[in-house]
Amino acid sequence: MSTKDPIESALDWLNDGHKVAIATVIKTWGSAPRKAGSQLAVRDDGLMVGSVSGGCVEGDVVSNALDIIGTSKVKLIQYGITNDQAWEVGLACGGDIKIRIESLENNG
Amino acid sequence: MxxxxxxxxxxxxxxxxxxxxxxxxxxxxxxxxxxxxxxxxxxxxxxxxxxxxxxxxxxxxxxxxxxxxxxNPPPKLIIVGAVHVAQSLAIIAQNLNFEVIIIDPREAFAEQERFPDNRVICAWPDDAFNDLELDSRTAVITLTHEPNLDDIALERSIASECFYIGALGSKKTHKKRIDRFLEKGFNDKDISKINGPVGLPINAQNPGEIAISIMAEIISSLRNQKYQIEELRENWKNR
Known part of the structure; x- marks a missing residue:
């Protein structure tokens, strides 16, 4: 009854013929909401399972994931604290996180 | 990948x-x-x-x-006493990715239907524990209120590597428990491994709230210990 493992969702989606990317928190500084290792699986239609923050950067991670989905590419993104610029993507909690997004391959 | x-x-x-x-x-x-x-x-x-x-x-x-x-494999929670608190606790622990095992020799309690997603063992703790590994990623909680059931489980847990031991009961009940264990020859260090009265003090009023208070204490113990690599290697070898 626990929330679904992003890896399990990713495999199910690939088996259903979807393209999939996985985002992983690889480094955190300060009071980051999710610890390193936390993962978010993203499907080609934008559906997501898991999390990489408290909801602060997921939207941006999904759009970056969709950019590379199906390309066998990796993207590294760093998010810091939101500054005064309104609506800039960032972490309200004052932490910094580095995220690696990997597009999964539908073979094997 | x-x-x-x-x-x-x-x-x-x-x-x-x-x-x-x-x-x-x-x-x-x-x-x-x-x-x-x-x-x-x-x-x-x-x-x-x-x-x-x-x-x-x-x-x-x-x-x-x-x-x-x-x-690492998920931590394990062994609940002795398939009582009402156990039902709430099993749901919360399961949601936190714990492997949950419930033990109770009383058939009316150890009913699989009461714990649809968990392993239920209808046996005395002594027998049930023989088939379970109490390693450094295991928490044991006793909920029966019956000294003859709880104490066996607590004695076995004290002798094991488990990272958390808790026993439900009031301060008075726990005091009596301590006296029994002293009489049995356990020392203060052994007895202090038992968390009692169990759970964080949030003034819990019902089974669901008591389960949350217990789970919070278990998480606190889990996050303040390190995984024991040698033990993981041993477990691997024994497969």
Whole structure:
């Protein structure tokens, strides 16, 4: 009854013929909401399972994931604290996180 | 990563085997390294460290950045006493990815239907514990209020490596429990391993709230201990 493992969702989606990317928190500084290792699986239609923050950067991670989905590419993104610029993507909690997004391959 | 790697990850998780996902930061190449195989890897030291601390680490090697993402088996929660609090506790622990096992020799309580998602063992704790590994990732909680049931489980837990032991009961009940254990020859250090009255003091009023208070205390113990790598290796060997 626990929330679904992003890896399990990713495999199910690939088996259903979807393209999939996985985002992983690889480094955190300060009071980051999710610890390193936390993962978010993203499907080609934008559906997501898991999390990489408290909801602060997921939207941006999904759009970056969709950019590379199906390309066998990796993207590294760093998010810091939101500054005064309104609506800039960032972490309200004052932490910094580095995220690696990997597009999964539908073979094997 | 491709489907094969994802399938292997899920299989290792199902088999409760410790492993790391080792990837280069800037390429899609990810390999799975189990604790058993890690000694052959150039990154062995970091792999063992990541598993031990249960924490992802980044390593620079040959001018490349490597990501070492550890996956340890889920912690285990053994509940003695298939009572009402146990039902709430099982749901919460399950949601936190604990493997939950419920023990009670009383058939009316140890009813599988009362715990649809968990393993229920209808047996005395002494017999049930013979088939369970009480390792450093195991928590034991006794909820029966029956000294002859709870005490056996507590004695076995004190002698084990488990990271948390809790016993439900008021201060008065716990005082009596301490006296019984002193009489049995246990010392203060042994007895202090038992958390009683159990749970964080949130003034819980009903089974669901008591379960939350207990679970909070278990998490607090879990997050303040390190995984014991040698023990994980032993478990692997015994497979």
């Amino acid at each position: 491709d489907k094969k790697v994802l399938e292997n990850i899920l299989n290792l998780k199902k088999e409760k085997i410790s492993f790391c996902l080792v990837s280069k930061a800037n390429s899609t190449n990810t390999s799975i390294v189990t604790l058993k195989e890690s000694s052959k890897s150039e990154l062995n030291e970091s792999i063992v460290q990541a598993l031990k601390e249960d924490k992802l680490i980044l390593v620079e090697k040959n001018n490349e950045e490597w990501i070492i993402n550890p996956h």
